[in-house]
Every structure is written in structure tokens, then in C-alpha cells.
């Protein structure tokens with residue numbers, strides 16, 4: 001069964017089917033082969049309940065927020081400001097990519113929205129400064145993943161629901177690993193560009209005057225972070241409502257910069273719905289595939305496998321991590337969470353681990369899944385916004401070194417749980 | 429947009445209505461995208477009102493989360509066709525890039541056909557869902573008691589529109605196939621070309637001097 | 642003799658303890674054992690399949706699974722009859738809830754056959770639904786002016802009738818909302834609130850049961866009619882035994898959940914916490930009774946219509962000692 005599933009998946013991918021069709025067709029094939037039940041009849045209910053899912057509403061909100069900041073030039077100014085601060089490092093603007101991603105992640109709960117926003121601002125700079133395009137694309141796909149680790153985070157919201165873990169604790173726990181991971185990404189860029197200086201492009205000219213005068217451009221993201229995250233901690237809004245407040249804040253900021261026009265709005269809508277429609281369709285297909293997986297017992301087989309290994313706690317965590325990395329190559333992250341979290345989290349907690357800590361480990365594993373080929377949502381997003389479209393391979397290859405850094409970070413959080421638990425511990 | 433490249437003058441006259449229908453779908457899709465955008469912003473304003481009223485007045489509009497869900501569902505199905513015309517539906521092109529023009533056209537046809545087949549199934553079963561909603565007279569399980577046929581038929585309408593667009597595209601692709609025009613197939617069903625992208629991105633560049641404060 | 646069958650079963654929410662302790666143990670272990678291996682079942686919670694619960698009866702009728710269990714209240718979208726046995730405040734004790742569910746089961750069965758194409762096999766509850774508040778309350782009347790998160794229609798009406806504001810939000814949002822004061826109170830089971838660690842953000846537990854999340858177990862009608870008499874009787878008898886166990890357990894687990902939340906003994910299933918238990922006065926019981934009969938029942942009757950109300954009065958009326966009517 002597993003072999004059939006895997007080989008069918010690979011064939012569908014090689015046929016270059018649209019990702020939603022890959023998952024949908026795979027689900028239909030597996031249901032036909034391995035289930036006596038007419039699972040296709042669930043398609044209508046799955047499509048309806050997925051597309052009205054209240055937690056998914058945060059996705060278009062965060063994408064729209066990003067689009068407004070993008071189309072009104074707020075993101076570009078923020079990117080330029082950071083380039084004055086980080087551009088002198090070996091690798092130039094690629095550090096701004098990571099820095100802007102981290103900053104934008106603090107306003108957005110979605111990795112997809114983060115990659116799309118920062119990517120759209122940054123990509124036109126590749127030919128201007130002569131960067132190694134693959135590495136540059138990798139920084140955008142990888143930097144974007146910070147969106148679900150640095151609060152707010154849609155995936156943390158879902159994990160909190162499914163495991164009854166405290167969301168505010170999770171949010172606090174994500175901050176340090178998020179900053180550390182951004183640091184690791186930047187260290188990787190610097191190292192790569194020191195070894196091979198041609199990759200780093202032409203140097204960015206800057207001065208302290210330019211740096212200081214750029215500071216006001218960093219204020220808009222700070223204001224939106226205050227609205228989106230502040231409204232949650234101040235008892236104003238739920239995390240889903242906070243995303244909507246963020247959109248309003250972005251509109252007000254854009255109006256203050258006198259950058260708001262009907263044309264800008266319509267372009268922002270087009271960008272938002274293009275991404276949202278594609279992503280939600282993939283998620284609908286992924287939910288259906290997940291239902292088929294559950295029905296034919298693939299999830300049970302995996303659970304059985306993990307529990308019968310008879311390993312010690314840390315060995316089990318490592319096996320679980322390896323399993324997620326493998327699964328993450330082929331599955332979309334939200335459906336991956338839905339399929340596995342109810343099985344895996346009880347195992348982990350019963351071994352004596354903190355569910356908040358595991359939530360952070362899981363976020364890092366999901367971030368890895370977002371940038372591992374062949375199915376990686378962030379890879380697709382970055383590919384979809386490239387001004388001069390090359391092969392999908394460029395993005396995949398460029399992201400691989402960053403997968404290495406994600407693995408390092410996962411190892412660090414497993415070895416030193418306090419990286420995640422210290423901050424929430426202060427508030428207890 | 430790739431469709432604007434399908435020049436009806438080059439094809440047999442019988443195809444002109446098909447191309448007109450496709451162009452109409454393209455325009456309708458874009459219009460639906462704009463409407464969806466305004467609907468999203470309206471929802472955001474309502475959510476803000478809900479939050480402020482709840483915090484400072486102690487009253488609630490009620491059911492905002494529910495309405496937001498309906499708006500998302502309807503917005504997504506009505507903009508799927510727009511995403512299709514923009515070739516936003518991502519495909520993994522590992523093998524595609526190694527293929528020659530004929531093989532690419534074949535892959536494009538298979539992709540289009542699989543997407544069409546999958547969406548026809550989704551649409552059919554979504555129709556069955558609406559049918560049982562009507563039969564049950566189902567209303568939402570909240571204080572609002574929204575008659576569910578209302579949002580569901582708007583939602584299904586989007587799915588039908590998307591499926592119809594896909595079917596029309598399939599027909600167009602088949603007409604190219606019959607003429608042995610591989611490039612034609614890839615033009616309407618292929619992975620987005622470099623030229624399309626440049627044209628689109630220059631429409632409103634974020635680093636355009638005009639948007640620099 | 643008993644047929645050899647493989648059952649595809651959809652159970653209730655898999656991460657709540659009652660699924661693991663009762664349903665999963667029943668389908669996956671006990672049934673194969675007592676049937677001498679003739680009846681084998683594969684059970685999984687509907688949440689594991691990515692379903693919401695409200696579609697489960699429809700899917701069962703369509704033959705997607707053979708047998709399923711779901712919370713009746715989740716399916717109230719389809720028909721107001723589905724919430725009749727679990728209207729807010731209708732059953733202040735587990736005994737009353739049991740009696741109501743048992744009396745209403747034949748009503749459900751008779752119309753489920755035509756509506757969904759399923760056969761009703763059993764009904765059972767979760768531990769009682771109670772109020773968790775992050776602010777001091779001294780009784781039911783203190784809900785006035787409070788923002789309360791509710792999960793379904795009838796509870797929302799109940800909160801409104803008390804003068805509070807019913808707030809709807811995703812379950813995910815409840816903990817942060819309680820912590821930061823977006824809502825003052827939220828309603829859930831004594832044990833599920835405990836396992837969800839709501840006690841970390843809520844201070845006061847008001848444990849007057851306002852609902853039981855009554856569940857229904859049903860089989861696809863064609864599948865059921867395809868079984869021979871012995872197999873039907875065997876399955877029905879086994880499910881009846883399970884039903885009794887769960888009802889008995891629900892009473893104990895309701896108390897266990899209360900004990901755990903307020904740090905009292907015995908606390909065997911949950912985690913001990915330090916919430917304040919708000920005593921339930923006779924006045925509160927009278928208020929609950931009054932609201933149920935003067936607000937909840939008439940509103941529901943209006944939704945459900947004449948025939949439905951007549952069935953209700955006949956089945957449940959004698960148990961609650963009251964009837965209702967469409968105005």
C-alpha cells in the first residue's frame with residue numbers, strides 16, 4: 001500500500017500535474033484501490049467545510065495585508081531600510097531578505113504570505129546586483145518559513161486547538177527560535193558568499209546617515225505587529241480577528257503614505273486571490289487525500305511503526321523528526337498537521353516532553369516541509385512570483401542549504417529545550 | 429495573459445465562439461476577483477466593528493466568524509478561474525523542462541484533463557451537498573440560523589464556473605491537438621512563459637519610482 | 642449464527658478521553674473478542690478524517706462508512722429535532738439526561754431512516770457541559786453582562802436569556818480569549834475543559850450542567866438490513882451494554898472533572914488544578930428551570946414546528962414534567 005501510494009505520487013508529479021490535481025487524483029486512486037467505501041462522496045463536504053474553515057480565513061487576510069503593504073510601497077521601503085543595515089554583510093541584500101522576512105513574520109501568521117510579500121519586493125533586485133539567483137531564491141523560500149515560527153502563526157493556532165496547548169505560551173516560545181533561525185540563515189549566506197564571493201553580487205553603498213534616515217521606514221511593520229499581536233495580548237481580539245485588524249491597519253498606513261488608489265487596491269486583490277485560490281484548492285485536495293489516508297489506515301500503520309520500535313524518549317523524538325522530514329517532502333503542512341498531530345503528540349507527551357516545546361519542534365519540521373522538494377508550498381510561491389520565470393529546479397536547489405540550517409536548528413531545540421521554553425517560563 | 433494570445437483569426441472560424449466564451453470567462457474571473465477583494469475588506473471592517481463594540485460597548489454583532497467563512501468559500505471558488513488564467517496553479521516541472529515541444533504539449537493536455545476531471549467530481553459532489561441542504565432545509569447551527577442553501581449555491585456557482593472554464597479550455601486544447609499545433613496547446617494550458625511574467629510584473633512594480641515615497 | 646463482517650466505523654472526537662476509553666476499546670478490542678473474531682472493526686475519530694461532525698450522519702447514509710458516532714448537536718443544522726434531546730438546561734442531572742435520550746431515541750430512529758437512511762443504535766453523552774469563567778461569579782444570574790463563548794445555537798440562546806453576550810469563535814481561540822479577557826466565560830465539558838487546561842486561564846467553575854453533548858450512534862440502513870437477524874441482535878446487545886457503561890461513567894466523570902478542576906479528591910482521570918468551585922443554589926436551579934421552559938423550549942418549538950413538538954411532548958414531556966407548544 002505504501003509503495004503504491006509513493007509510486008503513484010511520483011508518477012503524478014513527473015507528469016507535472018497541478019499540485020491540487022496531484023493530491024486529488026492520488027486520493028481517488030488510493031480510495032479506489034484500497035478502500036471498500038465510496039470515499040469520493042465526501043468531496044462535497046470536504047470542499048465546503050475546508051473552504052469555510054474559520055482558521056483558514058486568516059490566510060487571505062495575511063496575504064491581503066502583505067499585498068497592501070507591497071503594492072503601496074511600504075514593504076519596498078522597509079526592505080530598502082533593512083538593506084542599509086544588513087547589506088554590507090557578505091551576501092548583501094540576501095541578508096535583507098532574511099531580516100525583512102523575520103520582520104514581516106511578526107505581522108503575518110502565514111509562511112506563504114511572508115514568502116510572497118518579501119519575494120515580490122526582493123526578486124527584481126537579482127539582475128540589478130548580480131546575485132547568484134538560486135541562492136537568492138533559497139533565501140526567500142527559507143526566510144518565508146519564519147512566518148509560522150515567529151508569532152502570530154496560523155499553524156500554532158491549529159496545533160493549540162488540536163492538542164489543547166496554550167497559544168500565548170506557544171507564541172512566546174516561538175520568538176527566540178525564530179530569531180536564532182534567522183541568524184543561522186544569515187550565517188549560512190555569509191559563509192557561502194565568503195567562500196564564493198561571486199555569489200554575493202555587487203556591494204550595497206550605504207552610510208550612517210542613510211541608515212539613520214531609514215529608521216522611520218521600519219515603523220509601519222512595528223505598528224502592524226502592535227495591532228496584530230498586541231490586540232491579542234491586550235484582550236481585544238482573537239488571533240483570527242487580529243488578522244483582520246492587521247488588514248485595516250495596513251490600509252490606514254497606506255492611506256497615510258498617500259499610496260492608496262483604486263488601481264493599487266485592485267492589483268492587491270488580484271495578487272491576494274491568485275494566491276489564496278490556489279492555496280485553498282491545494283488544501284481542499286490535501287484534506288481529501290488525508291481522509292483517504294486515514295480511511296485506508298496509512299496513519300495507523302505509521303503510529304504502529306513508531307510505538308513498536310521500543311526506543312528511548314530522545315531516540316523516539318529523533319525518529320519522529322525523521323518521519324516528519326520524510327513526510328514533509330510529499331505533504332502540504334496543514335493537512336500533515338491534521339493527519340499526524342492527534343497521533344504523534346500524545347506519544348510525545350507520554351514520554352515526558354512539554355507540549356509547548358514539541359509545538360516549536362513541530363513548527364520547525366513544518367518549516368522544513370515548506371522548502372523540501374518535491375511538494376513545498378514556499379517553493380511554489382517563490383516560483384510563482386519570479387519576474388523572469390526559470391525552472392522550478394532553481395528554487396528547489398537554492399533552498400537545499402537552508403534545509404540544512406533548519407535541521408541544525410531542530411537539533412538545537414531538541415538538545416537545548418530552553419531555547420523554546422525559557423521565554424514562556426518567565427511568565428508562569 | 430495567455431488567453432489574449434489565442435488569436436481567433438488564425439483558427440478555423442468555427443472556433444471563434446469558443447475563444448469568445450473563454451475571453452468572457454477571463455473577464456468574469458477578473459471581475460469576481462475584484463468583488464472578492466472588496467468583500468474581504470468589508471469583512472475586515474465588520475470584524476473591527478465587532479471587536480470594538482464587544483470591547484467598549486459590550487454588545488456583539490454575532491456570527492462574524494460564520495459570515496467570514498462563507499465569504500472565504502465563495503471568494504475562493506469564484507476566483508479559481510482567474511488563478512487558472514494567471515497560470516497560478518503550480519506544477520512541478522522537473523520532467524517538463526527536459527521534454528521537447530510535443531512532449532510538453534502532451535503533459536499540458538494531461539494536466540488540464542486531470543484538473544478538469546478532479547474539479548468536475550468536486551463540483552458534482554458539491555452539487556449533491558446543496559441538494560441535501562435543500563432537501564433538509566438546513567440552517568447554520570448558530571444564533572444566525574443562516575439558510576445554508578444561500579451561501580452554498582453562491583459557492584457552487586463558482587465551482588460550476590471554474591469547471592465550465594476548464595471544459596472550454598479542454599475543448600480548445602483538443603482543437604489544437606486535432607490540428608497538430610503543439611505550441612497552441614502549451615500556450616493555453618502550459619506553464620507560464622517568461623514573456624507573460626515580464627508583461628505582468630511591469631504592470632505595477634513595487635520598486636517602480638512612482639511608488640517610492 | 643453471527644456473520645463474519647468487517648465494519649468501517651467513524652467514532653467521535655478522537656482526542657477526548659471518552660473516545661479512547663469507550664469507543665475505541667469497544668470497536669477495536671472488545672467486539673472482535675466477544676464475537677469470537679467474527680466481527681472485526683476499523684474505527685477512527687471523525688476528526689482524524691478531517692471532518693467536522695455535522696456531516697457524519699449524511700455520509701453514513703451515503704454509505705461512506707457502515708457505522709458512525711457523532712455529537713447530535715453538531716448536526717442541528719440539518720433539523721431542529723437533532724438538538725431536542727440536548728436543549729440547554731433540559732437535564733440538570735445525568736439521570737435525567739439519560740432518561741430523555743432513551744425516550745427520544747425511537748423518535749430519532751423513525752425519522753433518521755427517511756431523512757438520512759440510517760438506523761439509530763445508541764445514544765450516550767460526554768461529561769456535563771459547565772461554565773468556566775476567568776472572573777468571579779457567584780451564581781447563574783452573574784452571567785448577565787458577561788461575554789460567554791458558546792459552541793451551539795441552544796447554548797447561545799441560553800446565555801442571551803441570562804442577559805449575557807453569546808460570543809462565537811473557533812475552539813482554538815478560546816484559551817487566549819479567556820486569558821486576555823476577550824470573553825469572560827466559556828462552556829465545555831468538566832473533563833474536556835480539564836484536559837484542555839482551561840484551568841490555566843479560568844478561575845471560577847460553575848458546575849450546574851447546561852448540556853451533555855449527547856451523541857448518537859447510527860448504522861447505514863442498507864448495510865444494517867443486509868445483516869442477518871443474529872448479527873443485528875448481537876451488535877445491538879453489545880452496543881446497549883456499552884451505552885449503559887458510558888451513561889454510568891458520564892456521571893462519575895462529570896464529578897471527577899469537577900474535582901480535578903478545583904483540586905479535590907477523588908481525581909483519577911484529569912489533572913488537579915486550583916479553580917474555585919461556585920456553589921449552585923436552589924435559586925439558580927429555579928432560574929435554570931424557568932429559562933429552559935420560558936425561553937429555550939418555545940424558541941426551539943418555533944424552529945421545529947407542530948408535528949415535531951407533539952413528538953417531543955409525548956416522549957420527553959413526562960420526564961421533564963412539562964410540555965411546550967408553537968406560539
Ligand code: NA
Nearest residue numbers: 105147150152
Ligand atoms: Na508570524
Ligand code: NA
Nearest residue numbers: 328369372375
Ligand atoms: Na516539502
